Amino acid sequence: GAVVSQHPSRVICKSGTSVKIECRSLDFQATTMFWYRQFPKQSLMLMATSNEGSKATYEQGVEKDKFLINHASLTLSTLTVTSAHPEDSSFYICSARSRSLRGWDTYEQYFGPGTRLTVT
């Protein structure tokens, strides 16, 4: 159990266009989803946290008008990169959190396989 999917896995788009990335929790309900950006040889950078049915909370330095996040249901969150530029090229990873499926009182984050965005 606890599978998170992302679609698409890879996308190449032209500068100025918008790209939508979907993140789905396939076999559990995710009240909270996270969006990360990963740079080569660097750690994960948390971009925003979204709770189902409410507005996303963005980290400092992340433009909310550029990276639109929608968490419309307990199994789906989307990240739209608007007016993409080459500097937005990166590996975007989503993560969904659920109460531990093992029954312990802890929450676990499950990660999607990531989306490689290349803006030309």
Place this chain on the structure above:
Amino acid sequence: GEDVEQSLFLSVREGDSSVINCTYTDSSSTYLYWYKQEPGAGLQLLTYIFSNMDMKQDQRLTVLLNKKDKHLSLRIADTQTGDSAIYFCAEKRARDSNYQLIWGAGTKLIIKP
């Protein structure tokens, strides 16, 4: 500071043990995690340890926690080529009424034949 620190690379021979080290800063962290990222893939939770534990073993994986020094290590016994990946250390830190994971930069494990 907020940093979780790891070495960027570790090279070991196949069959040897690998020890990946991590230091963190928040003494109030309750959980510490090790994630594995294989090339082109997402992150996979390998193991985690509660802050009140010193050691946790799960098959070939052994996690050691030194709370005094805020040092966490992951030992992989009998390292195999399939263990080639980037290993991330993360600490769970309270934030407002929620929590967030603070990540290290990842250690790339390179296996020599």
